Amino acid sequence: MYHPLDRPISPQKQRIIERANKLRGMLVGSYSQVEYLLGNLWVSMEQVDPYFTKRNEFPYRLPSRVKAIRQLLDVPHGPLFQFRAKAVELLDEMDAYERHRRMMAHGYMEVEHSASGHLVRVRFYEPTKDDAANEVHTEMSLNKMEADAKKAADFAGRWMRLQFDIHAQFGWVAPATTLRSHKSQGIVVQSRRRPS
16 A cells, blocks of 8 residues: 655755754754753752742743743842843743744644745644644744744843853853853853852
8 A cells, every 4th residue: 555655755855854853953942941041040049048938849831930930030139130121021032932832842843845935834732721622733934944943042042141141140150261152053061050
């Protein structure tokens, strides 16, 4: 019996599929960096006065993590308050990316090939109030997906710089001369001491 997945894929189409997967990885990776750093900031504040009184159990889901960081930033006399304006701006941006992040992390991606361009379609299930299955999809050109991946990488870089500034304020990072930056991969490697 013939199966459509048994068809050989041309090298050109294979390159397009690989490009789409790479861009998807960039998007998910950028969001994951920030998601981790939000958790890291929350954990780092556990011994810092006045934040330890504001803490509950660790916020695993991204919306609750963003909410928890917002609460820490809102403490008027807390040491994070000086970073509030920039952090809130970035958290607002993170809220805008949330649906896109879930879609790229949990969706089924297809690439439609045509002479006029390549269309990326992502299907995923969104939660509903009554727990019904709600399948939705979005479509974008490969060029739009690339632009989105660059924006997400830029966003992650801005949050990493802010978090570095916060950690530097508390003396939790090595001097800047010990930092190595791998710009081609969007990674910053740094030494860090745990809060005491």
